[in-house]
Amino acid sequence: MLGFTSYYFGRKKAYTIQSTNKRLTALPQFYGYYLAIWCAIPAFIIYSLWAIFEPTIVKLLILSDYANQGYLDDELNLIYEKTKALSRGQFTGEVTSLIQTSSEKYLNLRSIAQSSKVVIVLCIIIASVAYAYKRISSNNRTREPVEKFFNAVLFTASLAAILTTVGIVFSLIFQTIDFFKVIPLFDFVFGTHWYPAKAFVRDSSEALDPTMYSDTFGAVPIFAGTFFIAFIAMCVAIPIGLMSGIYLAEYASYKVRQYAKPLIEILAGIPTVVYGFFAALTVGPFLKDIGTAMGLEVSAESALAAGGVMGIMIIPFISSLSDDVITSVPQSLRDGSYAMGATKSETIKKVIFPAALPGIVGSILLGVSRAIGETMIVVMASGLAANLTLNPLESTSTITAQIVVILIGDQAFGDPKTQAAFALGMSLFIVTLCLNIVALRVVKKYREKYE
Amino acid sequence: MIKISAKNVDVFYGKKQALFNINLDIEENQVTALIGPSGCGKSTFLRCLNRMNDVIDICKVQGEIVINDFNINDKGCDVVRLREKIGMVFQKPNPFPKTLYENISYGPTIHGMAQSKQEMDEIVETSLKKAALWEEVKDRLHEPGTGLSGGQQQRLCIARAISVQPEVILMDEPCSALDPIATAQIEELIDELKKEHTIIIVTHSMAQAARVSQRTGFFHLGELIEHGSTDKIFKNPDNTKTQDYITGRFG
Numbered sequence: 028m029l030g031f032t033s034y035y036f037g038r039k040k041a042y043t044i045q046s047t048n049k050r051l052t053a054l055p056q057f058y059g060y061y062l063a064i065w066c067a068i069p070a071f072i073i074y075s076l077w078a079i080f081e082p083t084i085v086k087l088l089i090l091s092d093y094a095n096q097g098y099l100d101d102e103l104n105l106i107y108e109k110t111k112a113l114s115r116g117q118f119t120g121e122v123t124s125l126i127q128t129s130s131e132k133y134l135n136l137r138s139i140a141q142s143s144k145v146v147i148v149l150c151i152i153i154a155s156v157a158y159a160y161k162r163i164s165s166n167n168r169t170r171e172p173v174e175k176f177f178n179a180v181l182f183t184a185s186l187a188a189i190l191t192t193v194g195i196v197f198s199l200i201f202q203t204i205d206f207f208k209v210i211p212l213f214d215f216v217f218g219t220h221w222y223p224a225k226a227f228v229r230d231s232s233e234a235l236d237p238t239m240y241s242d243t244f245g246a247v248p249i250f251a252g253t254f255f256i257a258f259i260a261m262c263v264a265i266p267i268g269l270m271s272g273i274y275l276a277e278y279a280s281y282k283v284r285q286y287a288k289p290l291i292e293i294l295a296g297i298p299t300v301v302y303g304f305f306a307a308l309t310v311g312p313f314l315k316d317i318g319t320a321m322g323l324e325v326s327a328e329s330a331l332a333a334g335g336v337m338g339i340m341i342i343p344f345i346s347s348l349s350d351d352v353i354t355s356v357p358q359s360l361r362d363g364s365y366a367m368g369a370t371k372s373e374t375i376k377k378v379i380f381p382a383a384l385p386g387i388v389g390s391i392l393l394g395v396s397r398a399i400g401e402t403m404i405v406v407m408a409s410g411l412a413a414n415l416t417l418n419p420l421e422s423t424s425t426i427t428a429q430i431v432v433i434l435i436g437d438q439a440f441g442d443p444k445t446q447a448a449f450a451l452g453m454s455l456f457i458v459t460l461c462l463n464i465v466a467l468r469v470v471k472k473y474r475e476k477y478e
Numbered sequence: 479m480i481k482i483s484a485k486n487v488d489v490f491y492g493k494k495q496a497l498f499n500i501n502l503d504i505e506e507n508q509v510t511a512l513i514g515p516s517g518c519g520k521s522t523f524l525r526c527l528n529r530m531n532d533v534i535d536i537c538k539v540q541g542e543i544v545i546n547d548f549n550i551n552d553k554g555c556d557v558v559r560l561r562e563k564i565g566m567v568f569q570k571p572n573p574f575p576k577t578l579y580e581n582i583s584y585g586p587t588i589h590g591m592a593q594s595k596q597e598m599d600e601i602v603e604t605s606l607k608k609a610a611l612w613e614e615v616k617d618r619l620h621e622p623g624t625g626l627s628g629g630q631q632q633r634l635c636i637a638r639a640i641s642v643q644p645e646v647i648l649m650d651e652p653c654s655a656l657d658p659i660a661t662a663q664i665e666e667l668i669d670e671l672k673k674e675h676t677i678i679i680v681t682h683s684m685a686q687a688a689r690v691s692q693r694t695g696f697f698h699l700g701e702l703i704e705h706g707s708t709d710k711i712f713k714n715p716d717n718t719k720t721q722d723y724i725t726g727r728f729g
């Protein structure tokens with residue numbers, strides 16, 4: 028609020044400077060921003076520091092009464108908590124006079140702190156605004172500091188994003204390392220049995236016995252399941268997505284394109300849970316009915332249902348990305364081909380498609396990494412039993428679905444079962460990271476070619 | 479002998495008329511230059527001759543364009559055959575992002591002109607030779623065409639155009655992206671090509687028009703103001719607008 032007023036204040040000042048005499052060194056708005064920043068930032072910093080240190084200081088002051096009376100730290104803490112509770116009126120125990128007095132003192136201190144906080148912050152605002160105002164009056168530079176400030180804000184934002192990523196990776200790494208201390212890497216990567224439920228039955232008082240898990244955390248079935256379902260999904264998504272992308276880019280008239288493109292993109296906006304129950308409640312049983320009619324044994328939760336619906340989910344990605352790459356193939360190539368007497372489909376097949384291929388491959392890889400990372404559809408439609416199978420009519424499970432299974436319900440940290448989830452997350456992270464890097468590389472290479 | 483004859487050609491882009499009642503005869507085995515200020519409709523006219531305006535949705539062509547006694551604006555005209563007979567070279571070199579060999583063999587493959595690999599090799603070689611590019615690229619036929627220099631790329635595009643042995647070659651400012659040396663090479667090439675092909679070239683360079691062409695047409699604001707032998711147009715034009723344009727007083 029104060030910031031806004033000082034913005035207008037600063038701008039007005041700038042106008043008056045402008046009208047009285049010389050040229051300004053920056054646009055009037057910059058003077059406004061300058062003043063607003065000076066108004067808000069120092070005050071905000073002081074306020075936050077205050078908020079952080081106030082409780083500690085208050086605690087110290089109150090407990091100083093009890094110092095040298097032979098209390099232990101724990102007891103002191105207890106007294107402090109009691110004091111706080113009493114002053115909030117939430118204390119239920121017996122009120123001793125000791126606590127009574129210290130609670131009064133607490134309230135007292137709090138109110139002093141409160142008012143002095145307001146006073147100090149206001150003083151700081153006034154002081155810094157006055158300082159900034161003086162600098163404006165002497166027509167100092169304002170553009171550079173303001174630009175620097177925005178630069179710093181944006182930098183902090185991106186730093187936060189990067190640090191979060193790094194933090195996530197580290198938490199994954201440490202848990203994963205712990206996991207591999209119990210379960211050998213070899214068993215994890217090459218084992219063919221995945222029954223994390225077995226780890227449930229362990230009595231937590233027992234000592235960890237690694238041999239007990241030797242046949243529990245073999246990740247082959249779920250890796251296989253993951254890639255298998257992703258494969259089915261891509262079998263659906265690539266042809267349909269590509270063809271609709273080509274249609275949109277090359278054949279559709281402006282009008283059709285105007286409506287069809289947003290419609291296809293709506294598909295991308297549907298939450299995956301919705302796809303999930305579409306797969307589990309509509310597609311799954313439907314496949315089962317067809318299968319039984321043909322005399323095949325189909326489980327209601329099948330890899331085919333999950334993969335198929337996942338493919339539908341990925342169609343808009345592939346279609347809209349490949350539409351973009353195809354439209355960005357220069358018109359001059361099309362003209363060249365038409366002028367040679369090529370028909371439209373020949374031109375697409377022989378000139379446009381090869382020219383757009385790297386971009387298309389990039390979009391497909393992005394689609395694959397989405398398929399591998401997809402969770403909800405698999406959990407709902409393909410079941411949770413990690414069968415090692417290549418029969419699309421049976422149920423299989425994926426990395427993501429297994430992480431859900433493991434982490435649903437109460438968790439004990441440091442338990443191999445929980446850590447297995449981290450190990451899975453780590454492998455997933457590595458796989459999708461590689462895919463994304465490759466995809467971005469390919470797309471970038473394609474860009475360079477035409478720029 | 480008259481190769482192409484345009485009669486009462488009007489062209490519209492949507493509601494906007496770009497060409498007004500053009501009547502122009504093109505002589506066989508000669509170079510015809512089309513000149514005129516920017517936006518006067520030279521490219522539009524050129525694109526009428528191989529129906530490239532079909533590619534633009536909003537473009538509508540009216541009137542008759544007769545090539546070999548056949549009106550190409552007729553319903554029954556086979557555009558694929560037409561474009562086989564009438565090649566085109568564009569302002570900016572536009573080789574396909576394929577190898578040199580594939581660039582040249584593109585047209586012959588589409589039109590089924592080679593029965594064997596050997597025949598195709600021959601077509602590629604003769605086309606490149608005619609385009610005066612063979613010596614420079616014969617060792618790198620299987621490298622991408624986009625890796626050539628601008629002038630080489632343009633000659634590659636010319637080679638691509640002549641690979642299907644067209645009767646007519648349309649060139650839309652083929653030298654505008656090239657340096658004087660490459661331009662001179664292309665001009666020499668045009669002179670050579672006119673023995674076997676009829677050539678129509680759009681250019682902004684008066685000197686180029688005077689150098690390479692036997693006949694010239696001057697366009698202005700969508701109308702064909704004057705046309706005739708290049709000598710006459712440049713030395714003794716009938717129309718004052720032509721005179722002004724050629725002497726550089728406007729445009």
Ligand SMILES: Nc1ncnc2c1ncn2[C@@H]1O[C@H](COP(=O)(O)OP(=O)(O)OP(=O)(O)O)[C@@H](O)[C@H]1O
Nearest residue numbers: 491496514515516517518519520521522523534536
């Ligand atoms: N695709 C198009 N859509 C709409 N109008 C067009 C289109 N192409 C050309 N025109 C219009 O038609 C007129 C003639 O254009 P054209 O390209 O034939 O000119 P030009 O003589 O080749 O010019 P330049 O010498 O600059 O190449 C111009 O007014 C132009 O604005």
Ligand SMILES: [Mg+2]
Nearest residue numbers: 520521522650
């Ligand atoms: Mg033009």
